[in-house]
Every structure is written in C-alpha cells, then in structure tokens.
Amino acid sequence: xxxxxxxxxxxxxxxxxxxxxxxxxxxxxxxxxxxxxxxxxxxxxxxxxxxxxxxxxxxxxxxxxxxxxxxxxxxxxxxxxxxxxxxxxxxxxxxxxxxxxxxxxxxxxxxxxxxxxxxxxxxxxxxxxxxxxxxxxxxxxxxxxxxxxxxxxxxxxxxxxxxxxxxxxxxxxxxxxxxxxxxxxxxxxxxxxxxxxxxxxxxxxxxxxxxxxxxxxxxxxxxxxxxxxxxxxxxxxxxxxxxxxxxxxxxxxxxxxxxxxxxxxxxxxxxxxxxxxxxxxxxxxxxxxxxxxx
Ligand code: IPE
Ligand code: IPE
Ligand code: MG
Ligand code: MG
Ligand code: MG
Numbered sequence: 458x459x460x461x462x463x464x465x466x467x468x469x470x471x472x473x474x475x476x477x478x479x480x481x482x483x484x485x486x487x488x489x490x491x492x493x494x495x496x497x498x499x500x501x502x503x504x505x506x507x508x509x510x511x512x513x514x515x516x517x518x519x520x521x522x523x524x525x526x527x528x529x530x531x532x533x534x535x536x537x538x539x540x541x542x543x544x545x546x547x548x549x550x551x552x553x554x555x556x557x558x559x560x561x562x563x564x565x566x567x568x569x570x571x572x573x574x575x576x577x578x579x580x581x582x583x584x585x586x587x588x589x590x591x592x593x594x595x596x597x598x599x600x601x602x603x604x605x606x607x608x609x610x611x612x613x614x615x616x617x618x619x620x621x622x623x624x625x626x627x628x629x630x631x632x633x634x635x636x637x638x639x640x641x642x643x644x645x646x647x648x649x650x651x652x653x654x655x656x657x658x659x660x661x662x663x664x665x666x667x668x669x670x671x672x673x674x675x676x677x678x679x680x681x682x683x684x685x686x687x688x689x690x691x692x693x694x695x696x697x698x699x700x701x702x703x704x705x706x707x708x709x710x711x712x713x714x715x716x717x718x719x720x721x722x723x724x725x726x727x728x729x730x731x732x733x734x735x736x737x738x739x740x741x742x743x744x745x746x747x748x749x750x751x
Pocket of ligand 4: 539540545547
C-alpha cells in the first residue's frame with residue numbers, strides 16, 4: 458500500500474511539473490530548481506498519510522492526488538529554505554547537493570517562494586469537480602495557514618531564535634509543533650476534509666496529527682546524532698554543530714528515545730480509540746522505530 462501511494466504521488470508530481478513548466482521561456486530555470494528538490498524523492502510520508510486518512514474515510518485516491526502533491530510541494534519549499542546558508546546552511550539533502558549548491562542562493566530562494574503558490578494552485582485547479590468549492594476553499598485556507606506565520610514559518614522563526622540558547626520545554630514543543638507538525642496536520646486533515654467527516658472526528662485527528670508532528674521531529678532530532686551522513690542523506694550531527702535546541706540536547710539521547718516511544722504509544726491509542734485500523738500507520742511507526750533502535 459505504501460509503495461502504491463508513493464508511486465502515485467511521484468508520477469503525479471512529474472506530470473504536473475511537465476505540464477506547468479511548459480513555455481516558461483526565459484524563466485525555465487526556476488522550474489528546474491523547483492522540480493529538482495521536489496522530485497529528488499524522500500519518503501513521501503505526508504502524501505502517504507493524506508492518502509491513508511482518505512482511504513480510512515472512503516475517499517478515492519484520485520480525489521486526493523492534487524492535495525498529496527501540494528503537500529510534497531510545500532515540503533520541498535520548506536526543505537530548500539531550511540537548507541539555505543542564512544538558515545541551517547546545509548550542503549546535502551536527499552543524498553544530493555542542496556538546491557542552492559546547484560542553482561545558487563537567489564534561485565533557491567525564489568524556487569521556495571514559487572513552490573508555495575504552486576501547491577495551492579494544484580489543489581484549486583486539479584481537484585476533481587465533484588469535490589465542493591467550499592471544501593476546496595477550506596483546504597486551501599488550511600494550506601496557506603500551514604505555509605505562513607501561524608504554521609511552518611512560526612516554527613522556523615522560533616527554531617532560529619533558539620539557536621545557541623537554553624529554552625524551556627514549552628518553547629521546544631512549540632518549535633516542533635509548528636516547523637514540522639503543521640505540515641503533518643495539514644496532511645491528515647486534508648484527507649478527512651475531502652471525506653467531509655464530522656467536526657468531532659476532525660478534533661480527534663487534530664490531536665493525533667499534532668502528536669505525530671512532535672514525535673516525527675523528535676525522531677529527526679535523534680537520528681541527526683545517531684546515523685551517518687550517508688544513512689541520513691543529509692549532514693549528520695548538524696544540530697549539535699549549529700547549537701540547536703532539540704529533544705536530544707534538552708533530555709539526552711536515552712530520554713529523547715523514551716519520549717519518542719511514549720508519543721508513538723499515545724498515537725496508536727488514539728487510532729484504536731477511534732476504532733481505526735491502519736497497516737500504513739503501523740508500517741510508518743515501524744519504519745521510524747527501526748531507524749531509532751532501542
Ligand atoms: C525532513 O523531513 C524535515 C523534517 C521535518 C524533519 P523528512 O524526513 O520527511 O524528509 P524526506 O521527505 O524523507 O526527505
Ligand atoms: C525541519 O527541521 C523543519 C523544516 C521545516 C524543514 P530540521 O532543520 O531539523 O530538518 P532537517 O534535519 O534539516 O531535515
Ligand atoms: Mg532547521
Ligand atoms: Mg535543517
Ligand atoms: Mg533535523
């Protein structure tokens with residue numbers, strides 16, 4: 458199932474880039490840069506989770522393809538900007554040179570900028586007609602909130618401000634909830650909103666999604682200092698060298714792992730309580746657990 462979801466989003470992204478980059482004349486370079494990072498692969502977790510929540514609530518995969526692509530497009534923007542010299546200053550992403558290493562800082566900055574509206578455009582222009590315009594408006598609004606100063610940007614600002622400082626745990630949770638959690642929340646709620654589920658379910662899924670966002674960033678903090686650059690496909694030990702505040706720097710490696718495992722348990726319990734069975738979510742947890750070890 459995960460493979461099928463992944464192949465579906467890969468193919469659709471390729472097709473959309475081909476279609477939209479046509480006749481771009483003197484600005485074709487921006488499409489090269491935008492598609493470079495977006496099509497480099499990655500786990501495609503956000504798209505996979507969007508499809509899976511859709512499946513749980515009986516949405517056809519075709520109805521979610523534009524949303525799933527928009528998630529990966531926004532993710533690519535966040536990675537390109539996160540890697541810029543003025544942010545985390547990283548040279549390697551998804552096993553390849555970062556966007557600014559290939560295209561230069563100016564084009565990388567502009568590619569990130571251009572990816573944000575591109576994702577919104579895909580949702581609006583490519584979601585099948587049978588999905589109501591009210592639902593699409595709601596989803597695009599969520600997408601814009603996620604991209605902006607109440608979403609990823611909020612978390613990234615707090616992350617940058619915390620560099621080299623000792624911040625309290627609420628501040629750390631805020632960073633993780635927004636810089637990483639905002640996009641997972643969008644992914645999960647998109648699937649549910651296309652299915653037009655009732656607001657009580659949206660509320661439960663919001664708790665689930667917020668929790669997933671934090672556990673995923675705790676996972677990322679852990680592997681940053683336990684895996685090699687080759688295994689990560691991005692520079693190892695980056696958080697320590699940049700004096701980032703992470704769950705590992707705040708709690709130590711062992712306790713960070715305990716926190717990760719307890720967040721996984723909490724998430725499993727939420728789905729169980731909702732009577733939802735999902736092999737895909739189980740496979741995702743197992744994939745993360747395998748990388749972390751005990
Ligand atoms: C990396 O996300 C950035 C974080 C939010 C930690 P992923 O680990 O999902 O990156 P890809 O998409 O697989 O490259
Ligand atoms: C990711 O945080 C947040 C983003 C919005 C991309 P990190 O800075 O830890 O992500 P990586 O480790 O560079 O992928
Ligand atoms: Mg960062
Ligand atoms: Mg980074
Ligand atoms: Mg990281």
